[in-house]
Amino acid sequence: MNCHIVIPAYNESATIGRVVGACRSACPQATILVVDDGSTDVTVDTAHAAGARVLIHEINRGQGAALATGTAWALYNGADVIVHFDADNQLEASDIVKATELLVRDDLDVVLGSRFVQGAQVVNMPGLKRWIINPVARIINRLFTGVTLTDAHNGFRVLTRKAAEHITIVQDRMAHNSEIVAQLRTQRLRFCEMPVTVRYHEFGQGIEGGVRIVKDLLLGKFV
Amino acid sequence: MFIQIILIIFIIFALSRVVIRAQKKEIRIGESLGWVVFWLLAGAAVLWPGGTVVLANTLGVGRGSDLIFYVSLALLFYMMFRIFVRLERLERNITKVVRDRALKDGPK
Numbered sequence: 001m002n003c004h005i006v007i008p009a010y011n012e013s014a015t016i017g018r019v020v021g022a023c024r025s026a027c028p029q030a031t032i033l034v035v036d037d038g039s040t041d042v043t044v045d046t047a048h049a050a051g052a053r054v055l056i057h058e059i060n061r062g063q064g065a066a067l068a069t070g071t072a073w074a075l076y077n078g079a080d081v082i083v084h085f086d087a088d089n090q091l092e093a094s095d096i097v098k099a100t101e102l103l104v105r106d107d108l109d110v111v112l113g114s115r116f117v118q119g120a121q122v123v124n125m126p127g128l129k130r131w132i133i134n135p136v137a138r139i140i141n142r143l144f145t146g147v148t149l150t151d152a153h154n155g156f157r158v159l160t161r162k163a164a165e166h167i168t169i170v171q172d173r174m175a176h177n178s179e180i181v182a183q184l185r186t187q188r189l190r191f192c193e194m195p196v197t198v199r200y201h202e203f204g205q206g207i208e209g210g211v212r213i214v215k216d217l218l219l220g221k222f223v
Numbered sequence: 224m225f226i227q228i229i230l231i232i233f234i235i236f237a238l239s240r241v242v243i244r245a246q247k248k249e250i251r252i253g254e255s256l257g258w259v260v261f262w263l264l265a266g267a268a269v270l271w272p273g274g275t276v277v278l279a280n281t282l283g284v285g286r287g288s289d290l291i292f293y294v295s296l297a298l299l300f301y302m303m304f305r306i307f308v309r310l311e312r313l314e315r316n317i318t319k320v321v322r323d324r325a326l327k328d329g330p331k
Contacts (some may be wrong), residue, residue: 044331
C-alpha cells in the first residue's frame with residue numbers, strides 16, 4: 001500500500017525532526033512529506049535531515065493550503081492512502097497504523113481523529129478548550145457542515161485515494177477542517193471517528209482563531 | 224455656503240476621475256455609470272438640501288442628513304464586504320501560484 005503522510009509545517013524546527021522520526025518508526029514504508037509553509041527558521045533542513053521529503057511554499061499560505069499542496073503531490077505520486085498529520089508533536093504516530101487498519105477493515109473512505117470518543121488519551125488539555133471552545137465549535141461545525149462529530153477540529157485524518165480525489169480544499173487557513181467535514185456528507189464518503197492520543201505542549205488555537213474560522217467559512221460562501 | 228462650494232469642487236473632482244478611468248478602460252462601463260449617478264445624486268443633495276428632506280420624510284426618516292448618513296453607512300458596509308470577497312479571491316489565486324511553483328520544483 002502506497003501511504004503518504006502529509007505534514008504541514010510553519011516554523012516547527014523545534015519539533016519537526018521528532019515528528020518525522022516517529023512517523024518513520026511507526027510506518028517505515030510510508031512516504032513522509034513535509035510541506036514547509038514559508039518558514040523563516042530551519043524547518044526545511046531539519047525535516048530533510050530527519051528523512052522527510054520537503055515541498056516548499058515560498059511564502060506562508062496557511063495550514064489548509066499546505067495540506068492541499070501535499071495531498072495533490074501525494075495523489076500525483078500514486079498514493080493509495082493519505083494521512084494528514086500535525087507538525088507540533090502533539091499527535092501519536094502509532095495512531096496512523098491503527099487508523100489505516102480501521103480504514104481497510106471497515107472499508108471506509110476517511111478516518112477522523114477525535115479527542116472525545118472513548119479510548120482517546122488527552123494529556124494537558126487546557127480547560128478553556130475542553131469545556132468552552134470545543135463544545136461551541138462542535139455546534140458551529142454542525143451548522144456549517146451538517147455533520148455531527150465529537151471533535152470539531154482535529155489535525156489527524158486518514159483518507160483513501162478516492163476520498164482525497166473527491167475532497168477539494170480551498171480554505172487556505174484553519175477553516176479547511178470544516179470544509180473537509182462538509183464534503184464527507186456532500187460527496188457521500190464513508191467515515192468514522194477514531195480515538196487518538198493528543199499531548200498538549202502549548203495552547204494552540206484560541207477563541208480568536210475560532211472567530212477567524214467562522215469568518216472564513218462565511219466569506220467562503222461568496223467567493 | 225462655503226461647505227457647499229467645497230463639496231461641489233470635490234464632486235467635480237471625483238466625477239473627473241471616474242471619466243478618466245472609464246476612458247482608460249480601467250473600470251467597466253456599468254461601474255462607471257453607477258459612480259456617475261452616485262456623484263450626480265450627491266451633487267443634487269448638496270445644491271438642493273431640501274430635496275433630501277422631502278425624500279427622508281417620504282421614507283419615514285426625520286432629517287435629510289440622517290437619510291444620507293443611513294444610506295452611506297449601508298453602502299460602506301456593502302463595499303467593505305465586496306472588498307473582503309475580492310481580497311479572499313486574490314489570496315486564493317496567490318495560493319494557486321505558490322502551490323504550482325512548489326509542485327513544479329518538487330520535493331527536496
